[in-house]
Amino acid sequence: MLVQALVVLMDGLAYGALLFMMSVGLSITLGLMGFVNLAHMAIAMLGGYVMVTAMEQLGLSFLAALGTAVVAVGVIGVILERGLFRFVYGAPPLAQVLLTVGTLFMLGAAVTYLWGPGLLSVQIPDWLNGRLSLGPVGVSRYRLFLLLLGLAILGLLVVGMERTRFGAMVRASVDNQEVARSLGIPVDRVFMGTFALGSALSALGGALSVQAMGLDPGFGLKYLVLALLVVVLGGAGSITGTFLASMLIGITMIAGAYYIPWAGAFIIYLVMIAVLTFRPMGLRAARGGH
Amino acid sequence: MMLETRGLCRSFGALAVTRNVSLSLGRGARHALIGPNGAGKSTLVNLLAGLLREDSGEIYLEGERINGLPVHERVRRGLVRTFQVNSLFSELTPLDAVALALCQAQGRALSFVNARRVHAEAVDEAASILEQVGLLDQAHAVTRHMAYGHQRLLEIALALACRPKVLLLDEPAAGVPAAESRRLFNALDELPETLAILLIEHDMKLVFRFAKRISVLAEGALLAEGTPEEIANDPRVRATYLGSGHV
Amino acid sequence: MDRFGEAYLRTQRRWHWAEACFWIAVAAAWFVFPDNLVLGTQILIAALFALSLDLVMGYAGIVTLGHAAFFGIGAYAAGKLGQQGWSEPFTGLLLGGLAAAVVAVATARLVCRGHDLSRLMVTLGLGMLLFELANKASEWTGGLDGMLDIEIAPLFGVFEFDMAGRVGYVYCAVVLFAWFLLARHLVRQPFGLSLHAVRLNPIRARAIGLDTAAALSRIYVLSAMMAGTAGALLAQTNQYVALDVLSFQRSADVATMLIIGGLGQLYGGLVGAGGFVVTQDALSGLNPEYWQFWLGLVLVLVVLFVRGGVVELLRVGYRRALVQVRRGRP
Numbered sequence: 001m002l003v004q005a006l007v008v009l010m011d012g013l014a015y016g017a018l019l020f021m022m023s024v025g026l027s028i029t030l031g032l033m034g035f036v037n038l039a040h041m042a043i044a045m046l047g048g049y050v051m052v053t054a055m056e057q058l059g060l061s062f063l064a065a066l067g068t069a070v071v072a073v074g075v076i077g078v079i080l081e082r083g084l085f086r087f088v089y090g091a092p093p094l095a096q097v098l099l100t101v102g103t104l105f106m107l108g109a110a111v112t113y114l115w116g117p118g119l120l121s122v123q124i125p126d127w128l129n130g131r132l133s134l135g136p137v138g139v140s141r142y143r144l145f146l147l148l149l150g151l152a153i154l155g156l157l158v159v160g161m162e163r164t165r166f167g168a169m170v171r172a173s174v175d176n177q178e179v180a181r182s183l184g185i186p187v188d189r190v191f192m193g194t195f196a197l198g199s200a201l202s203a204l205g206g207a208l209s210v211q212a213m214g215l216d217p218g219f220g221l222k223y224l225v226l227a228l229l230v231v232v233l234g235g236a237g238s239i240t241g242t243f244l245a246s247m248l249i250g251i252t253m254i255a256g257a258y259y260i261p262w263a264g265a266f267i268i269y270l271v272m273i274a275v276l277t278f279r280p281m282g283l284r285a286a287r288g289g290h
Numbered sequence: 291m292m293l294e295t296r297g298l299c300r301s302f303g304a305l306a307v308t309r310n311v312s313l314s315l316g317r318g319a320r321h322a323l324i325g326p327n328g329a330g331k332s333t334l335v336n337l338l339a340g341l342l343r344e345d346s347g348e349i350y351l352e353g354e355r356i357n358g359l360p361v362h363e364r365v366r367r368g369l370v371r372t373f374q375v376n377s378l379f380s381e382l383t384p385l386d387a388v389a390l391a392l393c394q395a396q397g398r399a400l401s402f403v404n405a406r407r408v409h410a411e412a413v414d415e416a417a418s419i420l421e422q423v424g425l426l427d428q429a430h431a432v433t434r435h436m437a438y439g440h441q442r443l444l445e446i447a448l449a450l451a452c453r454p455k456v457l458l459l460d461e462p463a464a465g466v467p468a469a470e471s472r473r474l475f476n477a478l479d480e481l482p483e484t485l486a487i488l489l490i491e492h493d494m495k496l497v498f499r500f501a502k503r504i505s506v507l508a509e510g511a512l513l514a515e516g517t518p519e520e521i522a523n524d525p526r527v528r529a530t531y532l533g534s535g536h537v
Numbered sequence: 538m539d540r541f542g543e544a545y546l547r548t549q550r551r552w553h554w555a556e557a558c559f560w561i562a563v564a565a566a567w568f569v570f571p572d573n574l575v576l577g578t579q580i581l582i583a584a585l586f587a588l589s590l591d592l593v594m595g596y597a598g599i600v601t602l603g604h605a606a607f608f609g610i611g612a613y614a615a616g617k618l619g620q621q622g623w624s625e626p627f628t629g630l631l632l633g634g635l636a637a638a639v640v641a642v643a644t645a646r647l648v649c650r651g652h653d654l655s656r657l658m659v660t661l662g663l664g665m666l667l668f669e670l671a672n673k674a675s676e677w678t679g680g681l682d683g684m685l686d687i688e689i690a691p692l693f694g695v696f697e698f699d700m701a702g703r704v705g706y707v708y709c710a711v712v713l714f715a716w717f718l719l720a721r722h723l724v725r726q727p728f729g730l731s732l733h734a735v736r737l738n739p740i741r742a743r744a745i746g747l748d749t750a751a752a753l754s755r756i757y758v759l760s761a762m763m764a765g766t767a768g769a770l771l772a773q774t775n776q777y778v779a780l781d782v783l784s785f786q787r788s789a790d791v792a793t794m795l796i797i798g799g800l801g802q803l804y805g806g807l808v809g810a811g812g813f814v815v816t817q818d819a820l821s822g823l824n825p826e827y828w829q830f831w832l833g834l835v836l837v838l839v840v841l842f843v844r845g846g847v848v849e850l851l852r853v854g855y856r857r858a859l860v861q862v863r864r865g866r867p
Contacts, residue, residue, distance in 0.1 A: 105833030269666035365746035393727035410542035
């Protein structure tokens, strides 16, 4: 029983790590400029598709394909931000929602056209395959890899925010955009850089989740609600908050699917509704950039 | 006693913004609240109006304890405020906005069925309120296109439409150019005599012209209270305002 | 001054000639396009759904991507009645609308408090929750196959629902017009102003004594009932209910219709629905990915370039044309 619980926990944490990678960009952009990007998970989805292509068509190794996905989608993210999203930064929420939903549709359609509607998967390398024995518990190597990677990224982001100049500029801009601007901080470039980073990270998460969750054109929408939930629970703009929320949701999803399978997808929606009932502002209020 | 507070306190984290404030306004009061920037005047208004929850202390409206009542409930009981920075309905016309406030004061703003007469009468009364503050010629203007000074007058018109018993005026003269302030001062003079008014202001000319009693707030606490002459001659008040050149 | 208020209201509530033209056209279509009445019925149903969304989004400012939940509830409720032997159409319609209203009352508290993001999430989540529920409860709803064997009796016992959609069209047109009249009446009441006020400045709205939560709840429930009625119409005229009535796609589609036509103008949803359904039908031979892509693109372009939608464009265009004509006169 306990062993089972530990495995479930491990799975949940790995799932949470993936969610974290995919959602942290959304959280930061929401906290930074109050921008609701409903196309964010579609960008993550692109990471998955680039990953698949890189491995199958281009024959790249797992890690090289990952790198390609991250870089390529990071660039796409910047193009989307500069070419499209930035025009609705000050606009009412409805405009942002509809613009990004339209983008979501376009990306979904493009992906279906290029790769077909079917479910895709990748071959993970041998060193990530199989199980590792940690005492009585057999832990999937891939899951462990995901968790460690998630922790590493958490660490890097937190240190980056605290110690680097860019991080300081991001923190200043999240806190008060106008004052940051008047101090000479190039807020627009900060947005761009943050968006690129967020897209790259979500692509990483998307690429890694091909193995864990499967990939099809519905990915962008399917996991959108989860990502939004993470952001609302963890607090927009907070990296550690996003991490904790992701872990919580990851464990809930996996534990729910394992212990109460008939409930299926409901659990998470019910949790969300419960949280929002008692805390309509989320655990922390989302902050606009203005 | 129309409005009374006792021992009102509010902190934001470690910062005590309102410290043990006690005030009272009787019928027809013309009471001004002054103080340097950061003294906590706006916070106090927000506490009284219900936008902020107090940490401790009591607020009584006509003898009824109103702590914890939401904003709209306080308004229905006659406690109305204006905003320091214009907070209006950008796309509505002054006529529609004031008529809406009047319908709400009669409790008919949300009903699905209204006798046409009720609505028409509200529009008529709205027109007369607008005339009272000198905005009748702007009745059909779109609010966000109006001049700032006129918007300020609309703030007051909206507040009047709520049929207030106690009115909290939050820096009504703020941002109004000197040329337009005469209309504003006239509007303030014409306010009903029975109305209890708390005026928060920086403009000392307006304060001394308008107020029969003045309270001075500094660093969240009441420094002094008295008639305009007493306040003008109070050395502590002078010390607080040293450098502002008003008193 | 006494007549001022009366005169003002009269100008506000007066029917514009263009409105009369619109409804005459709706009626005329029955005669002019006898072969396309099934499509016409779909347009009318979508129009009612879009109108319901206009009330919550265009007037009250509640951003929702889950309004299909109410559409679907109405559809399944009316469908279930028809399936289980209750084939009287008018009561079925009413019960469909009420079912949606009941769910709205239960969820109003969630939607009418909190701010935009949590509202968006709640509506999105509720929509998806219902979709999953309907999917799982396939003995009840027919699951992916849909609900079949729905039987609807003839209207008034006389007018049978025919394959060409002649009766269905009139049925839907009358229901749409009735709801439209109600909506038009409401938005010209002080209630309509209250909704605008809540949308424009909720803090100020409360500061003039408006109970913003109550205002939003009321319109939310009414709108749900309207959307549920539209869903019930679909179930009754098609005599079939598919799972997609609850899908995110349907919520996004109706939002698209509304934004193209223009928010907050009542006719925006109607015009947008017409354009959307006709275009979708014309392009139905196309690969679904193409439709999806162009739909997304149109959505993006409309948000970026067309503030106020088609109805606003027409209005502005008409005003400009009038000015030109007046200048032309000596």
